[in-house]
Amino acid sequence: xxxxxxxxxxxxxxxxxxxxxxxxxxxxxxxxxxxxIKGLPSLSWEMLSQTPKGGFYFGKExxxxxxxxxxxxxxFGSTLLALLIGLPVALYMNIxxxxxxxxxxxxxxxxxxxxxxxxxxxxAFGFSVMIFLGMRNSLLAGIITITLFxxxxxxxxxDEVLKSVPRGLLEASLSLGSxxxxxxxxxxxxxxxxxxxxxxxxxxxxxxxxxxxxLFTTGYTDYIPTSLSHPTASLPLAIFFQLSSPVPEVKDRAxxxxxxxxxxILVISILSRxxxxxxxxxxxxx
Amino acid sequence: MKRxxxxxxxxxxxxxxxxxxxxxxxxxxxxxxxxxxxYLKSAMLLEQTSLIKLxxxxxxxxxxxxxxxxxxxVSSLWVTILALLIAGPICxxxxxxxxxYTKKYFLRMMHPVIDILAGIPSVVYxxxxxxxxxPLVSNHLAPFFNTQSSGYSILTGAIVLAVMIIPFIxxxxxxxxxxIPDQLTEASLSLGAxxxxxVKHVLVRKAFPGIVSAFxxxxxxxxxxxxxxxxxxxxxxxxxxGIFQPGYPLPALIANNYGEMLSIPLYxxxxxxxxxxxxxxxxxxxxASRMAIIKLERHT
Numbered sequence: 009x010x011x012x013x014x015x016x017x018x019x020x021x022x023x024x025x026x027x028x029x030x031x032x033x034x035x036x037x038x039x040x041x042x043x044x045i046k047g048l049p050s051l052s053w054e055m056l057s058q059t060p061k062g063g064f065y066f067g068k069e070x071x072x073x074x075x076x077x078x079x080x081x082x083x084f085g086s087t088l089l090a091l092l093i094g095l096p097v098a099l100y101m102n103i104x105x106x107x108x109x110x111x112x113x114x115x116x117x118x119x120x121x122x123x124x125x126x127x128x129x130x131x132a133f134g135f136s137v138m139i140f141l142g143m144r145n146s147l148l149a150g151i152i153t154i155t156l157f158x159x160x161x162x163x164x165x166x167d168e169v170l171k172s173v174p175r176g177l178l179e180a181s182l183s184l185g186s187x188x189x190x191x192x193x194x195x196x197x198x199x200x201x202x203x204x205x206x207x208x209x210x211x212x213x214x215x216x217x218x219x220x221x222x223l224f225t226t227g228y229t230d231y232i233p234t235s236l237s238h239p240t241a242s243l244p245l246a247i248f249f250q251l252s253s254p255v256p257e258v259k260d261r262a263x264x265x266x267x268x269x270x271x272x273i274l275v276i277s278i279l280s281r282x283x284x285x286x287x288x289x290x291x292x293x294x
Numbered sequence: 295m296k297r298x299x300x301x302x303x304x305x306x307x308x309x310x311x312x313x314x315x316x317x318x319x320x321x322x323x324x325x326x327x328x329x330x331x332x333y334l335k336s337a338m339l340l341e342q343t344s345l346i347k348l349x350x351x352x353x354x355x356x357x358x359x360x361x362x363x364x365x366x367x368v369s370s371l372w373v374t375i376l377a378l379l380i381a382g383p384i385c386x387x388x389x390x391x392x393x394x395y396t397k398k399y400f401l402r403m404m405h406p407v408i409d410i411l412a413g414i415p416s417v418v419y420x421x422x423x424x425x426x427x428x429p430l431v432s433n434h435l436a437p438f439f440n441t442q443s444s445g446y447s448i449l450t451g452a453i454v455l456a457v458m459i460i461p462f463i464x465x466x467x468x469x470x471x472x473x474i475p476d477q478l479t480e481a482s483l484s485l486g487a488x489x490x491x492x493v494k495h496v497l498v499r500k501a502f503p504g505i506v507s508a509f510x511x512x513x514x515x516x517x518x519x520x521x522x523x524x525x526x527x528x529x530x531x532x533x534x535x536g537i538f539q540p541g542y543p544l545p546a547l548i549a550n551n552y553g554e555m556l557s558i559p560l561y562x563x564x565x566x567x568x569x570x571x572x573x574x575x576x577x578x579x580x581x582a583s584r585m586a587i588i589k590l591e592r593h594t
Contacts, residue, residue, distance in 0.1 A: 018490035025391035028384045032464070033407050035457055042426045043418065093317040100314035115322065117584060122325055124511065124580040125573060126518020128545045132569035133328050135552065136335045136562070159321060187303055189310035210413075217415025220520040220545070224552050244417040248521060251421060266421040273413050277406075 040270070047267030050260035056268070060230040072265050075246035077232050079269075081147060082242055083216035086154035090162050090211055093155075095204070098166040099192040103178065116167065122160035128220035130157045135224035145227030148236040153225045154218065158211040165210055169203025170196060202284035209280040213273055219244035243269045329573065336567035339560050348567065354531050361564035363571070365533050369448070369541030372534055373523060374516045376452035381460050382509055389467035390493055394479075401468070412461035420525035423454040428526060436538050443538040446528035451541065454526055455516045463512040470504030470590070471497065503590045510583030514576040520545035544568050 058071035105112050134153035143149055173196055181191040197204065219242070227239030228249065243265060250262035339348070339361065351362030392401050431453070432445030443449075474497060482492040498505070528540020529550060548565050 014488060014491075018488055021387075021490055021493075022391075022395070025387040025395065028387035029391045029404070031384065032388055032411070032460060033404070035460075036407050036411050038426065039414065039419075039422045039457075042422055046421075046425050093320065096310070096314040097317045097321055100311075100318055104311070104314065115318070117588075118322065118325065120584050121577055121580045124514045124518075124576055125325075125328070126520065126545060126576060128518065128520040128548055129328070129332070129569050129573045129576075132548055132566060133331055136331060136566060156324065159324075163321065187307035189307045190303070192310070213413050213415075217413075217417065219415070219417045220549060223521075223549055244415060244521065247417050247421060248525070251424065251525065263421065263425070266418050269415055270418050273415060273418075274410065277410055277413055281406075 043263065043267050043270055046260075046263035048264075050257075051264040051267055055261065055264060059232060072241075072243070072246050072261070072268070074230055074232050075241040075243045075265065076268065078147075078226070078240040079216050079243040081233065081240060082150050082154060082222065082226065083212050085147070085151035086158060086215045087162075087208060087212045089151060089155040090159045091208060094159050094162040094211075095166060095197075098163050098170055099196060101167060102170040102173070103188055103192050103196065106175070106178070116164070119160045119164050119167075123164060126220070127157050127218050128223075131221040131224045134221065138225060144237070145225060145239045146237045147226060147233050147240040150222045150226030150240060150242070151236075153221045154215045157218065157221050158214050161214055162207055162211040165207030166200070166204055169200045169207070173199055202287045205283045205287060206280045209276050209283075213276045216276075217244060217269065217273060219248055243272075325577075329570070332566050332570040332573060336563050336570050339563035339567055342560070348564075349571070352533065356558050356561050356564070361560070361567075363544070363564075363568060365531055366542055366544045366547050366568065367571075368533050369527070370517060370543040370545075372448050372537070372541055373451045373455060373527065373543055374513055376448065376537060377455035377459060377516045378509060378513055380452060380456035381463060381512060384456075385460055385463040385467055385508070385512075386505065389464055389471055390497070393468055393471040394489070394493060394497070408461045408464055411457070412465070416458065416519060416522040417525075419454055419458050420522040423450060423522060423526035427453050431538070439538070441536070441538050444528070444540070446526060446540055447538045448527065448534050448541045449537040451523045451527035451543070452537070454522050455519055458519060458522060459512045459515050462515050463508050466508040466511060466587075467501075467505065470501050470508065473504075473591070474500050501590075503586045507583035507586035507590070510579050510586070514579035514583070517579070518545055518572055518576050520549050524549055544572055548572075 054069075055071040056076065057073055058069070059074045060071070061069045101112050101115060130153055134149060134156070138145075138149050177195060177199065178191060181195045182188070186194070222242050222245060226242060226245075228241050228245055229239045230241070231238075233240045247262050247265045247269065250258050250265065253259060253262075343361070348361055348363055349367065350364050351360070352364050353360040353362040354365060392404060427450050428445035430445075431447060431450045432443050435449065436443035436445075478496055478500060479492055482496045483489070487495070523543055524546035527543060527546060529542050529546055530540040531542050532539075534541045548568055551561070551565060
């Protein structure tokens with residue numbers, strides 16, 4: 009009898025485990041399907057290729073091109089800036105500070121702490137700095153805020169790859185007479201390029217999808233920005249604002265915009281897989 | 295010429311090194327600047343009213359200068375804890391299944407699913423919440439428990455949040471279970487324990503600190519999530535009495551009022567204080583969880 013209960017317990021929990029695992033996959037499926045069903049009918053070429061016209065927010069003509077372009081500007085700008093600061097930091101931690109394990113681990117710990125800070129905190133901070141400096145809502149303020157938010161993510165992701173480079177490679181490169189910075193950029197970066205691409209695209213995806221950080225700092229406009237000091241529309245905010253409208257046509261457009269954003273994220277995810285596989289070739293195998 | 299080249303390389307090396315060091319200092323200074331900046335902004339309000347009073351007062355009347363954050367803190371706690379109650383067991387079961395019961399290729403197949411779930415922007419989760427979870431709660435779950443709900447409720451927010459933190463917790467848990475040495479499982483199995491008994495008495499016990507810290511990190515992630523929750527939680531300033539009632543979490547408060555906060559005195563100070571509270575709570579949770587993980591790694 010005891011054996012029976014033992015077996016029953018095992019079976020029940022095994023069932024629950026299978027349920028939980030497949031449940032997660034099903035949830036992803038449900039999310040994508042429900043966005044598709046709601047978004048596809050109102051997705052049109054017109055919507056993707058035009059900026060909002062008069063009466064757009066009452067369901068009249070126009071599109072969300074301003075938001076798409078604005079989001080791309082924001083994401084590209086901040087990813088570039090974050091790479092400019094993040095890559096050197098990650099390299100420094102793994103090459104120059106190689107013999108100071110304790111210091112490096114402390115920095116890693118600090119970055120892990122920062123990784124978890126919600127983007128709204130960065131947004132609020134960026135906003136108060138902006139007010140303090142007397143700046144207005146602008147593309148630049150948005151880029152800087154998103155950069156602050158994605159730097160820890162990028163550094164830790166790159167650092168995780170650089171960590172796996174064997175010490176021998178560093179020693180070999182140094183013994184051949186190259187300087188540390190040459191070793192860093194010509195050997196380590198080359199060796200880790202698949203991982204760096206993944207990290208950059210991860211940060212790009214975070215940047216393009218985040219709403220809370222740009223809510224305060226970039227403002228919203230119907231025009232495509234032509235300078236860094238202009239306010240900028242962004243896709244997440246376009247979705248958010250349109251969804252809170254009482255007009256059904258505008259709501260439908262919010263679903264379609266959500267579909268656009270989801271597709272962008274999926275493309276980034278697939279791209280990072282393909283690219284990191286392609287660049288695997290340049291790697292030295294040990 | 296050769297000599298020049300050599301100097302050039304040295305200069306370049308120095309330049310790169312300086313830039314690296316400068317970037318590192320900027321990154322390290324970031325959390326400090328963040329904390330100090332938020333504190334300075336909220337200091338104006340703190341001079342007038344004590345922190346304890348602000349945190350535990352129920353009166354939120356910005357026009358009269360009353361900024362009690364208690365309703366928002368309670369809402370945040372409700373949503374976060376409920377989300378963890380939903381996501382925690384699912385993640386634990388799934389992580390055990392994927393690392394102990396299946397072949398390697400299954401985990402490799404599931405990885406893209408987890409990655410995509412983790413990559414979906416929170417605003418898309420919000421839209422999904424509005425079109426799927428809100429009707430689910432108002433038409434099916436609320437009648438099932440014999441109550442009425444508009445669907446925009448604590449429970450809806452928690453369900454959406456749970457889905458958002460699942461990939462996050464799951465990734466950590468898979469890592470935790472993978473790092474447990476196989477010998478432990480083998481020893482337990484060879485002593486005649488069944489597979490489930492091994493999981494229950496050996497694996498989970500061994501991984502316990504890791505599980506707790508994964509949940510801790512999940513909590514800190516959920517606590518600060520803004521847009522998705524804001525879109526489905528109802529945003530009514532009250533202390534929620536049940537999970538089918540609307541709530542108003544802290545991040546939503548900040549996000550909703552950024553427009554008018556400059557027109558009312560001390561309003562921006564109050565919002566910055568809530569941002570500071572979020573920052574400190576998340577840092578504390580992260581700190582404790584990461585410490586636990588580091589301890590665990592040292593033991594194994």
